[in-house]
Amino acid sequence: MIRTRQGELRSYQVGPVRAELRALTVSDDREGMLEGTPHLHRRFRLMSIEKAMARTPHLYVHDLDRIRADAEKRVEEWLPREAVQARLTSWWTPEDVAAHGHTELSVMWFQTAAHDPFAHLATIVRPLDWTSLAQFVPFEE
Template sequence: MIQTRNDELRSYQVGPVRAELRELTTSDNREGLLEGTPHLHRRMNLIRIDKAVPGTAQVYVHDLDGIRADAEKQVDAWLPRETVRARLTSGWTPEGIAEYGHTELSVMWFQSPAQDPYAHLATILGPLDWTSLARFVPFED
């Protein structure tokens, strides 16, 4: 896991909002895979994503529609080797919220180990709309 200190947070522009990267993790996308095919691998990842995403508020999976489309047909290309997850926060809060807190969004994608996850995150976040994707998290006492 890659972590940064609070005074070294990376900031990203997400639509009209500035967000700070709080956590970025990478994992081997094929860990535990003993045998199979690229098609089966995509289907297994979809099953994991479908189980995890509904229970996790405000998670955006990059290129999920493309992964779903590939899983519907016979595919010979493996998904990239790494699964990357990033958690971002922002001081922006939706209108009408009187509580103190922040908004949060988690982003997940697949990439090759040679790619820079920070640069790839910037390209993913650029076209997203934070105000429609992020969830409000109230500060706790």
């Protein structure tokens, strides 16, 4: 369920934690691709996901196991074209952290242009465990 009020950020339920959407970007996953096959596109997508995960340790990629399995099986069906990435934050902090700050989680998925990314995000994050996936970010002084 998405809750929005005038002047407020969108709020999402992520497991037991309420989180606010700070950024959502939608990009063309095939941008710059001059030619190729669905299998090659899957391999390139998987490489870009692995690079993104190395840069962002608190990145959750929806359906990552399926994407990996499809690349191995050489599935010859084109993947959804839109790559979506969302950044969520929450005031929830781990009990063992004494510093002031917040927690943050980035979520990535792929979809067609016909899907509403905000509604899709709500579906993806609802069953996730924020406490094990999110990263603590201390306030800078």
